[in-house]
Amino acid sequence: MSLAAEAFVSQMAAAEPWPENATLYQPLKDHQILLSDHASSLSVQAYLRMCGLPVQVVCRYNAEYMSPSGKIPFIHVGNQVVSELGPIVQFTKAKGHSLSDSLDDVQRAEMKAYMELVYNMLLTSELFVQWCDDATAAEISRPRYSSPYSWPLGNILAYQKQWEVRRKMNAIGWGGKTLEQVYEDVNQCCQALSQRLGTQPYFFNKQATELDALVFGHLFTILTTRLTSTELAERVKSYSNLLSFCRRIEQIYFDDKKLMKD
Amino acid sequence: MLVAKRPNHNFAKIQPPVEKSAAFPVLKFIFRLKKMAAPDELFCWEGDWDLPSVSTDCLVVLAYAQFAGAPLKLRKICNPWRSPGGSLPALRTNQNETLSRPSDIIIHLRKQKFNADFDLSAKEGADSLAFISLLEEKLMPALIYTFWVEPKNYVEVTRRWYAEHMMFPLNFFLPGRMQSRQLEKLRLLRGDEHLEAGEELEKELYRDAAECMNLLSQRLGSHKFFFGDSPSSLDAYVFGHLAPILKCRLPNGKLQQHLKSLDNLSDFCSNILLLYFPRDGREPSAQKAPAAPEAGDFDNVPNKRRKQLLSALFALGAMLSYALLTGMVSIQHGHQEALEEPPDPEHIGAHEEEGDG
Known part of the structure; x- marks a missing residue:
């Protein structure tokens, strides 16, 4: 994600609370997704659950091409799309949900x-x-x-x-x-x-x-x-x-x- | 002829200032004596900018070898084709194996009982592995960018250095080929086929690199080395990645500015240079001092005579071939023509008869 877009996203993110209809996109679970993509997707799901943020998992065969960075998975929250764990962690942090604040x-x-x-x-x-x-x-x-x-x-x-x-x-x-x-x-x-x-x-x-x-x-x-x-x-x-x-x-x-x- | 043989300081017989395992000094000494008979040979890029080598991978290996006190026969060269593996660094072991990945070389040295990580606990070993990954994922892309992709830095420093240090025909195409390889690597690492130098990319890479340096600085704190009083492989990796940023004067020096603002990290690098590479710090400056008055132009090129002779020969050859091709000069094969000229009338006649029949 570009820097300007990132700054914009974090600004926007701070303004709105986490919506109920957030979605996570990944490739088809039964006969398409590969080991590495599944691992990345599960990491993001685990992270969001640890934060207590509800997300609905949706399988799409073209998830890879829908993702802004071309990588699996990505989440669609409000009117923003964020892909991969690192940027998603940044994004939730901007919304006030963080797991690592208590660390030195x-x-x-x-x-x-x-x-x-x-x-x-x-x-x-x-x-x-x-x-x-x-x-x-x-x-x-x-x-x-x-x-x-x-x-x-x-x-x-x-x-x-x-x-x-x-x-x-x-x-x-x-x-x-x-x-x-x-x-x-x-x-x-x-x-x-x-x-x-x-x-x-x-x-x-x-x-x-x-x-x-x-x-x-x-x-x-x-x-x-x-x-x-x-x-x-x-x-x-x-x-x-x-x-x-x-x-x-x-x-x-x-x-x-x-x-x-x- | 290119191999820069330095008989006096080739042989890295440096003892580590802090002996790692004091438990078996005699055994270790005997072992070392045995090894000295046929030391492994390490091929590295030459050094400059007060560094023992200009390449990060070479610096990592050199620093580890110094920390562990491994007796390597050091060959500093400027032609990757001279290296047994075709790339630098390369370690030729006394079993005639060739290793070129820094991690493989370090594992090999460790197996030879030259282990700088001897005192580390299991958890510290795990931390080393994690921070080495951090360097490779966050700092490496920025290093590639700043030395090979940023146009000003590449043209004014990197390409110039490699072109000046390579021998005549190689200096025209090898730096360019090395650059395209590095660019390809950066593209694959970022997963972007059409990646180009630009402000946006630079900001992103430098932000990651700055974050990585901050994390390292926080981890180092006020210690002398990352784990206690003696250096380990993590220190070698950190040194290899940071020392070129600290020492090389680039037109676009944003990374250097950031590193210099982290006092403990820049002191860490200078300290290692001072303690483990005291010779390399002085040598280039000593060379540069007398050359300073005439350094205004490009006069301090190595092998100047030979290069002048070769360029003169090349120019002569080009002029001659032009003259020959355009017909300004022609060579008469007088003697040969004289032999070929009289055709054999009988023979031709025979041919014609055959054709008729």
Whole structure:
């Protein structure tokens, strides 16, 4: 989002309270959405629930093209559209809802750093597994991504997406990595998160912050999504405090509808 | 011929000022002796602006090696094609493997027991990983922008530096190619295919970078290093990303202004330069001092003689080929023509007969 638009949005946001008819858009849940998009969408849902802000989830096959930044998910509140967790956190803050106000400077710095850790390692690993592992790309990602479109268009869009992600991986130096190395990165990231969490209920003790929402969204999605191999979920499962952290957040904030099937 | 061999200070045999694991000094010493027999070779970009190297990735690796006391054979070069991996930095291990990602090099050094993170608790290790991610996500894009995309900075400083330090034919196209690669990287990182230099983008990137620096400054507080009294890999990463901003004088120096306003972070960088790279601080200034009176023009170009000779040869070649192509000068193949000239009448006759038949 451009700066001018952002300044405008935060000004507008401050003026109006949170409406009842706020909507969150994401791709079709059953046969289109991919692991990484689902994780991002769940993070935003968890964040809004932690803030106590009601939002209605709407699935649209063209959600990616409706989003102002081209990224999933985005929320439509009043007459404003905001995409991705970072800007959404800013947006709710302007409306007077914040989870991290009670943190001191050092804690806030650490929270931001751990959020970047999730983006930098967990999200990138999800994208890598989705698009750079040939088996997963052929069996899951490309068919699901192209499912709403008819024959030639679907294939073209899916290959275009795959090509873009692979170029990004090359640019950030992940091009030469093997699947095993990426799993090792996931393991390292989970280990860091697990260490940081320790025995606390949330990352910063008693109160949930946006970091908790982000970590929950990604770990929960990894744990509950079936891929060609269970390797990714296995890496997360070896950290028992992260598992109970996911379960606790699900129970507290998603009690109305059971997310975890087993 | 390009490899800048510096026999006296190539060999980074620096001991860390704070010994990490005092528990097994003898074992460590023996181990180190064994390693010294065939040290790993580290290829890096040359230094300038009082820095040991101009590239962030090289600085990270150099700083880590100094912190951990790893004995590396250092080769500072200005031609990425001379590096075994085709890019810089690159580490050639004594098993003849080549590593080029800074994180891979650090992991390799750690396996060789040159571990600057030995004293860190598990939680501190986790914090390191998180803050390194913060640097890569928030500061890296702004660094790419300020050195490679911002038009004034790129033309007046970055391209000029690389063009002046590379050898003759490479200096014409390599800086441009490096720039297009960096621009491509920034585009992919931002997910914007048509990203161009502009005020809006600059503001956004610099805002993220400034926020990142503020967070680092808050985390550092009044400590000397991020975790206690001795430097770790996080300090190496922070130093590598901030030192070029602090030391390089760019026409558009907004990042530098912001960094200088955070006293503890800029002191942190100067401190590491002073403690771990004392030689690099003095060397360039010593070189520059005598050159100062004539530095008004572009005279202090390395390999000046050779470049002059090559350009003269190139000009001569161009003039000659022009003359030849336009026919101002022609070369008579007198001797050869004389041999070819008399056609064989009998042979031609034979041909014609065959054709008739």
